[in-house]
Amino acid sequence: MSAPQQPNEQWTEMQSRQPAGSPEAVGAAAKGGSRSVWSEYRTFVRRALREPSTVGAVIPSSPVLAREMARVVPTSDHPVVVELGPGTGALSGAVAERLPAAGRHIAVELDTGMVEHLRTSMPWLEVIQGDAQQLGQLLTEAGVQSVDAVVSGLPWSLFAGDSQTRILEEVGGVLVPGGAFTTIAYAHALGMPGARSFRRRLGRAFDEVVTTRTVWRNLPPARTYVCRRPSRSG
Numbered sequence: 001m002s003a004p005q006q007p008n009e010q011w012t013e014m015q016s017r018q019p020a021g022s023p024e025a026v027g028a029a030a031k032g033g034s035r036s037v038w039s040e041y042r043t044f045v046r047r048a049l050r051e052p053s054t055v056g057a058v059i060p061s062s063p064v065l066a067r068e069m070a071r072v073v074p075t076s077d078h079p080v081v082v083e084l085g086p087g088t089g090a091l092s093g094a095v096a097e098r099l100p101a102a103g104r105h106i107a108v109e110l111d112t113g114m115v116e117h118l119r120t121s122m123p124w125l126e127v128i129q130g131d132a133q134q135l136g137q138l139l140t141e142a143g144v145q146s147v148d149a150v151v152s153g154l155p156w157s158l159f160a161g162d163s164q165t166r167i168l169e170e171v172g173g174v175l176v177p178g179g180a181f182t183t184i185a186y187a188h189a190l191g192m193p194g195a196r197s198f199r200r201r202l203g204r205a206f207d208e209v210v211t212t213r214t215v216w217r218n219l220p221p222a223r224t225y226v227c228r229r230p231s232r233s234g
């Protein structure tokens, strides 16, 4: 585990007002004090229309998918968790719900509009504006040497193959032994050439890649890949 760092205090305070695991608790996490679902949707759609080649979706992930993804988040000690491409924070509440109070929750987001939205609506989230391709350097600048889990909402289908490889190498380079990386795989696209080549790339980047059950309550329905043990040979 990484050294104790910035406690997730604001989330702990919110959590204490709601029964853990209740829909209200997840909602509270998502709200982060000032966030509303409509504001999230408005921002997401506006940014998706303005920057379609960066955002890569027209609707945020559902709370059910968010909870599935957050399973990789350790629930004890003081883990460091990184979200890549958090967008408006659809996955962030579920991550925060599992993260112990002494944990650190860092989000790396490229889009300025999304970054502004996150900083306003989720002030407890540590947001770094930057490119996931520079993950190692961004984390070093933030004083982080290693990470216990990486949760990705990145739009892989928009990236060239070498960018995908670069990001996966960066993730592998920061994960602690025993750490996990998870990302979304849209069920309808699994057989498509781009998705198949990404899956092969994951297989080269990690010794273990597990595909989870389909989450039907998401638009579109999705599975997740859970990857462990970065392959050091590349």
Ligand SMILES: C[S@@+](CC[C@H](N)C(=O)[O-])C[C@H]1O[C@@H](n2cnc3c(N)ncnc32)[C@H](O)[C@@H]1O
Binding pocket: 054, 055, 056, 057, 059, 060, 061, 084, 085, 086, 087, 088, 089, 090, 091, 108, 109, 110, 111, 114, 130, 131, 132, 133, 152, 153, 154, 155
């Ligand atoms: C499809 S949205 C996912 C948002 C959210 N995680 C969800 O599941 O609803 C993808 C997000 O990744 C961000 N993004 C795209 N390329 C990125 C990059 N190279 N580094 C960091 N974030 C990136 C986009 O700006 C967008 O917010």
